[in-house]
Amino acid sequence: MRICMVGTGYVGLVSGACFSEFGVTTVCVDKDEAKIARLRRGEIPIYEPGLEDLVSKNVRAERLSFTGDLNSAVRDADAVFIAVGTPSRRGDGHADLSYVYRAAEEIARGFDGYTVVVTKSTVPVGTGREVERIIRGIRPDADFDVCSNPEFLREGSAISDFMRPDRVVIGTESERARAMMGQLYRPLYLIETPVVVTTLETAELIKYAANSFLATKITFINEIADLCEQVNANVHDVARGIGLDGRIGRKFLHAGPGYGGSCFPKDTLALVRTAQDAGAPMRIVETVVDVNRLRKQSMAERIVSACGGSVDGKTIAILGVTFKPNTDDMRESPALEVIPALQAGGAQVRAYDPAGMAEAARLLQGVTWCQNAYEPLDGADAVAIMTEWNEFRALDLKRVKSLLRVPVMVDLRNIYKPPEMATAGFRYTSIGRPAGVATPEQD
Ligand code: UDX
Numbered sequence: 460m461r462i463c464m465v466g467t468g469y470v471g472l473v474s475g476a477c478f479s480e481f482g483v484t485t486v487c488v489d490k491d492e493a494k495i496a497r498l499r500r501g502e503i504p505i506y507e508p509g510l511e512d513l514v515s516k517n518v519r520a521e522r523l524s525f526t527g528d529l530n531s532a533v534r535d536a537d538a539v540f541i542a543v544g545t546p547s548r549r550g551d552g553h554a555d556l557s558y559v560y561r562a563a564e565e566i567a568r569g570f571d572g573y574t575v576v577v578t579k580s581t582v583p584v585g586t587g588r589e590v591e592r593i594i595r596g597i598r599p600d601a602d603f604d605v606c607s608n609p610e611f612l613r614e615g616s617a618i619s620d621f622m623r624p625d626r627v628v629i630g631t632e633s634e635r636a637r638a639m640m641g642q643l644y645r646p647l648y649l650i651e652t653p654v655v656v657t658t659l660e661t662a663e664l665i666k667y668a669a670n671s672f673l674a675t676k677i678t679f680i681n682e683i684a685d686l687c688e689q690v691n692a693n694v695h696d697v698a699r700g701i702g703l704d705g706r707i708g709r710k711f712l713h714a715g716p717g718y719g720g721s722c723f724p725k726d727t728l729a730l731v732r733t734a735q736d737a738g739a740p741m742r743i744v745e746t747v748v749d750v751n752r753l754r755k756q757s758m759a760e761r762i763v764s765a766c767g768g769s770v771d772g773k774t775i776a777i778l779g780v781t782f783k784p785n786t787d788d789m790r791e792s793p794a795l796e797v798i799p800a801l802q803a804g805g806a807q808v809r810a811y812d813p814a815g816m817a818e819a820a821r822l823l824q825g826v827t828w829c830q831n832a833y834e835p836l837d838g839a840d841a842v843a844i845m846t847e848w849n850e851f852r853a854l855d856l857k858r859v860k861s862l863l864r865v866p867v868m869v870d871l872r873n874i875y876k877p878p879e880m881a882t883a884g885f886r887y888t889s890i891g892r893p894a895g896v897a898t899p900e901q902d
Pocket residue numbers: 610611612613614615670673677710711712713714715716717718719720721722723782783
């Protein structure tokens with residue numbers, strides 16, 4: 460089988476590399492010639508563990524290739540995936556579909572023989588139908604079907620999410636297209652991956668509903684954390700206590716500074732707008748969007764109050780700036796709210812992140828960027844952990860304390876335990892957990 464992946468962004472590149480690993484001959488296309496040239500040299504433009512090896516292995520095996528020539532790539536393909544960007548349109552929160560529709564037009568002009576055109580980008584309900592209409596308009600007699608095949612890839616673990624998914628969603632009314640998609644995902648049948656076969660519209664909605672539900676779950680536990688702080692309860696234990704109920708599940712109940720990234724903020728907003736337009740407003744998701752926005756803004760206040768009510772003239776060390784670990788992605792990261800707010804309060808900010816600093820330096824001014832986790836702490840009045848990178852999980856606490864001018868730690872990811880921090884002599888605050896009491900025997 461041969462496929463063509465249109466768009467070599469995050470989703471296109473990961474999906475293309477993984478399909479080629481499944482043994483499918485895959486051509487990835489992008490308009491950006493410089494990007495294609497880099498990919499041909501084996502340079503991977505995104506940070507994703509394991510991706511570079513997977514790409515080079517499959518390029519060597521001649522199953523994976525990159526081109527700027529969409530026409531020839533589409534002509535030979537049995538299935539063409541649209542994996543171009545769908546940014547939030549400025550102002551109204553709707554997904555901007557111009558790239559998707561342009562790709563559909565170009566594909567329409569290029570394909571030859573029966574072809575399945577698959578939307579992989581996250582697109583609003585109805586987009587698949589529109590893609591079908593566009594292609595039919597240009598090629599009234601062509602033999603093709605349109606299918607929606609949403610991705611559920613997390614940055615940082617995208618390859619294993621692709622290779623061992625919880626489920627595959629295939630939205631098409633055509634038996635021929637369904638069979639073709641089944642062929643493509645055949646290696647997953649061995650691990651008995653459930654396949655949800657449904658209509659175009661339903662498949663499109665599944666993606667938005669999944670992401671909005673997860674964003675709701677996170678926001679729910681974040682609000683429980685706020686309540687825990689007022690009533691001296693522990694959110695970690697609440698999450699465990701409710702998560703062990705199989706109907707609820709333990710995942711995505713980790714309280715923190717608010718969700719960020721390229722998907723949840725964009726997809727929740729898009730669902731809200733779609734629902735409003737359809738006359739079936741989703742008030743829960745509307746509230747989630749609002750609560751999460753305010754939460755990210757309020758995180759700086761926690762650091763200010765841990766510093767005694769003002770950060771004016773103080774130095775604050777920040778560990779982690781990306782929206783989550785194992786990515787260099789800064790999109791919608793809480794750090795983008797927190798750092799400017801601290802600076803506006805008169806603080807000097809020194810920061811370190813294992814992968815995100817190049818991008819963060821473009822977005823944040825006046826920050827002193829450091830080379831390791833200890834460097835920003837030197838003489839600082841407080842340290843705030845904003846991203847739960849592994850290398851922050853086992854810091855040498857004695858060294859941390861001796862470097863800080865004042866032993867204040869604000870742990871927005873709850874990676875340390877309050878009693879252990881109290882014992883180590885820190886003024887420690889975290890999310891939704893009572894302050895710890897130092898245990899005498901460890902003093
Ligand atoms: C998400 C979805 O998980 C994926 O299925 C979809 O296709 C794309 O969007 P991603 O954005 O890469 O993936 O990251 P994810 O691991 O889901 O985390 C999203 C945000 O939620 C991060 O800011 C993370 O810190 C936050 N989060 C996640 C929490 O605050 N608590 C949790 O318990 C889980």
